[in-house]
Amino acid sequence: MRESASVRRRFSVFRGSPTFTIGLSFTGLIFLVALISLFWSPYHLDDTSGGRLEGPSSAHLLGTDQLGRDLFSQLIAGSRIALTVGIGATTIALIIGAFLGLLAAFFPGWIDDTLASVFDTLIAFPTLLLAMLIIAAEGASLWAAILAIGIAASAIVSRLTRTLAKRILTQQYVVAARTCGTSRWGILRGHVLPNLWPTLIVNLAIIYGVAVLTEAGLSYLGLGAPPPSYSWGRLLREAQSTVLTAPLGAIAPGIAIILLVLGMNFIADGLRELLDPTQRGVS
Amino acid sequence: MTDILRVEGLSVAVKADRSRRSLSQPSHDLLRDISFDIADGERVGLIGESGSGKSLTALAITGLLPRSLTSSGNIFFGEQEISRISDREMQRIRGKEIAVVFQEPASALDPLMKVGNQVAEPLRRHFGLRGAKLRIAVNAALEEVQLANSRRIADAYPHEISGGERQRVAIAAAIACKPRLLITDEPTTALDVTVQGEILKLIERLVSERAMSLIFITHDLAVVSQVADRVLVMRHGEFVEDLPVEKLLASPAHPYTVELLRNARLLDSALEA
Amino acid sequence: MRLLELRNATFQYRASRGETNSVGISSISLVVDSGSNLGVIGESGAGKSTLLSLLLGLTSPSQGQVLFRDQPLLLKSRQQVVQFRTAVQAVFQDPYASLDPRRRVDSIVAEPIRSLKLLSNQGAIDERVKESLKAVELVESIGLRYPHELSGGQRQRVAIARALATHPSVLIADEPTSALDVSTRIEVIELLRRLGDERQLTIVMVSHDVSVVASLCHEVVVLNQGRIVEQGLIHEILSRPKHEYTRSLISAVPRLAR
DSSP: HHHHHHHHHHHHHHHHHHHHHHHHHHHHHHHHHHHHHHHHSOTTTTOOOOOOTOOOOOTTTBOTTOOOOHHHHHHHHHHHHHHHHHHHHHHHHHHHHHHHHHHHHTTTTHHHHHHHHHHHHHHHSOOOHHHHHHHHOOOOHHHHHHHHHHHHHHHHHHHHHHHEEEEEETSHHHHHHTTHHHHHHHIIIIHHHHHHHHHHHHHHHHHHHHHHHHHHHHHTTTTTTOTTOOOOOHHHHGGGGTTTTOOOHHHHHHHHHHHHHHHHHHHHHHHHHOOOOGGSSSO | OOEEEEEEEEEEEEEOSSSSSHHOOOOOOEEEEEEEEEEOOEEEEEEETTTTTHHHHHHHTTOHHHEEEEEEEEETTTTTOOOOHHHHHHHBEEEETTTEEEOOOHHSOOSSOOOOHHHHHHHHHHHHOOOOHHHHHHHHHHHHHHHHHHHHHSOOOGGSSHHHHHHHHHHHHTTTTOOOOOEEESSTTSHHHHHHHHHHHHHHHHHHHHHHHEEESSHOOOOOOOOEEEEEEEEEEEEEEEHHHHHHHHHOOHHHHHHHHHHHHHHHTTTTT | OOOEEEEEEEEEEEEOOOOEEEEEEEEEEEETTTTTTTEOOOOOSSSHHHHHEEEEEEOOOSEEEEEETEEEEEOOHHHHHHHHHHHEEEESSSSTTOOOOTHHHHHHHHHHHHHTOOOOHHHHHHHHHHHHHHHHHHHHHHHOOOGSSSOOHHHHHHHHHHHTTTSSSEEEEEEETSSOOOOHHHHHHHHHEEEEEEEOOEEEEEEEEEEHHHOOOOOEEEEEEEEEEEEHHHHHHSSSOHHHHHHHHHHOOOOOOO
């Protein structure tokens, strides 16, 4: 009896939020593709045996590019870059952003004032621009892209963390914790972080989307990971010149980007609903 | 005596919905088969705890139930059935014949609109007053609720005046069109304790001067005993008692009412030095 | 025995750019004697929150002293903090805000025990939590619930249980009944009175509601605009209020018609 109830509850997650399920399917699909691409690909990426700019056929699912390489193989290879950059940049943004944001919230006074101005200034710049500046200084490579996007996005995370943490610190239950003798560290661990992470996770999902888009943008501009990596953004760049005669070369990576970013945003929306404790079983 | 309001078999429930929440909770009625009458000029106190359904009753009468709820039963205002009429028709009644004053004066008033304009709105809409005539009517309404400097108040924004003044403004806006029925839902709870008594006296005076019928919603039996002729006690969406106030204080029937009265008496007796 | 004392305490709010310092409280002197519940009567803005902050050691007065068991309250060493916070606990006004929404009830009640390291054994902590919940007349299983699943009255009881977990000598209650229905109010008051008797607990109740204070406290202090305008035994204040403000507060309570 109890088992079926708990199974029902677990699956009710999906019934509870269709957006979450859709988001999970989109991103899940791309994860799966990336995983498969590690072990198998229809064609070797250097294989230029296919005819040039051929349309889709039974041999080449999405056709070929101007050098005769299979487009589908390039696409699935590109998924690895999108996911790596997404996860890498988001993690860096989280670590730097959360640390600085919490620092600002727990040390009001000049530390907070200074950090707040820094956050506000950085946020005024679009993530892509900031990333470009960093890459211009460091040179283009996959790791530079991850680092640059991560640093640029950390400004968003820090400001958000600071605002949320500050608000939590004014709550009456934090005052109550102080009268219970809970130390600052105890308040951080026991009250601030638990109340912070749901909102933070939701925003991180969105930042993931921003990271993917920024990476595509960088690659499109030629500032992303240099060849032979197959970022979707680079595919878009290469398809530019032939977009009228062989549109699939641009449409395919474009749709792939949309699918991943949209999927992540849906996950964010779904998570927001699901993580609200007031939605949990009411007596 | 004519009845100004007749409620027959009013029930309000959450709309059946295949959401996650209804998996764990059976749908239940928030109001169950509520029936009562209010005579012309009568003052009825509606008393109950939070969650008893008293505010919901007021919302149902004024056609302001949230969309997630459905209602059944009949509500007659005078001769007209009002629970099933369109929102447009209800708007003609709301503010003009039936008016409501809520608990939070700060949220009842639009923070971005000058106070005078907010009092003017029902006058403009229902009586078509404009220009100088409108201004005079607004000032008269503000003076009626004993707001001394009516010019200054009319020109102010809600956050520029005190909580007690805001509630007076809310009352002024409510009675501006001389409604026949006034509903007040915990009108003093959000105010400072020294101001509460004044607002209560104001409501009493206005109701008797204009021969309005009154539904006074509260959780405080002491307040109800001062203001009402008759008391309806609500619990879990149902009426458990409907008695004239003297009878309620002397010999209540239902055990819940007995408990309420005991608690009120205990608090009250603490003030006997 | 003097448990808590304010001696000529003044607190001024730090001015923010261009404003002059606003005074929170001025030259307040009051004593909390064990065995004698103290009521602080005043409306919002009268300085109640400042007073509470001082009594709870959350802020220091700009002038004057706060004394705990006849010693100045400094809270510099960990030992002092543990001693003070074990002895002096608080219940706050809004039962919807004083409990962490993401914590289970048993974790909430156990917090002071853990933070002050009063018990180290998990089993002992569980026992203490059970005992506290029982003392406030809540079922043991409520420990597994989250705050949003409880009513306002139940939440307030959880807050009281948390305060009782350290076996304090003083319980400072900030408007503990204002957010509750009139019918629930008397239950909480009776609970506090019983707890006070059973556990040798002295209660300091801050409220604008004279009837609530009168139900529980022996001595009262009336606060207006940061100053004490009247103080004495409750029945004297009720029968012969001297200050005009006290009179207005007393007459403001709605009375049951006879």
